[in-house]
Amino acid sequence: MPFTPLIGHLALRARLSEQIHRGTLASSILFTGPAGIGKQRLALWLAQHLLCEEASAPCGACQHCRYATEGTHPDVVWVFPRPNLKDSDSAPEDVAADYAEAIADRVAAGGVYERPDGSAGIFRYVTRLLVQHASRTPALGRRKVIVVGEAERMVPQAANQEAANAFLKLLEEPLPNTSLLLTSSEPGALLPTIRSRVIAMRVRPLPSAEMREFLALPAAAPLLKTGSVDELVALARGAPGALLDAESRAAAVARAGAILDAATRSQDRMYRVAYAQGASGARGGFSDALDALTELLHARSRDAADAGDGSGAAASARAMMLVENAKRDAERNATPQLVAFRLLTGLAETLA
């Protein structure tokens, strides 16, 4: 069974096709944008495009396309956060087998899957595997593509500097037949050494019409048991993946509550909460927390208005604008801690 077809992102896809056509596509690309909007699916589409025998767009019919959409192309390596294998020097075969299984699960689910939990990471034995893969000649085609999902969860490589340096070198001067495609919903939490070596491209949430198109796919059928199409479109905010993340949603709401709580208390608490946000390797989801914060403030504003408290309602509405600014900053590579601190300071003034 192949992946679900890629829905939406038409303008970006056209731009990428054009760059392939002209030979100007960067070899190290970082796709950024909110969690769950399909950045890894887009990167896999680009991998398929780069390998397909047809130059203008992935044909969907050649051997490369078939293998790529089944997640089994030998020249496409796709990694993402996984639970730590017990032995940190895990043999490459074990690591490859672990990913083969995880990818098969994602493909079996039609490419609609939950985010890995907070303890999962991209550990150093994975980096080593990527470096090894990059040094090999392509098995089937002319080139190789490496896709690293949620790249901000690449664990800092203190104990194995060699693999880390080799990976950075790869990003900086990839072999002519190798493309590296990274994705992140929190580019500010990426290791700076990685961030400075990639070309970033923004991926946008799906508009409602495309969310409906997504919900009409067979793979989305289980989601429709949890709500009507209209409800799901409203809940997803353009991110199909958000519909699967009930658990991470709860975590995001808790985190948003902690931010709001800290803003209305002491400065000391504000510092602590700010520094807890999105350090490299920490549980992801700062942007999710900001989305949840918007909802909390919205509810607060509505409750205040219902209770006849006009100034309270206005203060919460102003606070929502601060959160929107923070979201923009977070997407523009700012460090989560700094964004959080600026936001907390603003919220403290606004809600005091």
Ligand SMILES: [Zn+2]
């Ligand atoms: Zn093809």
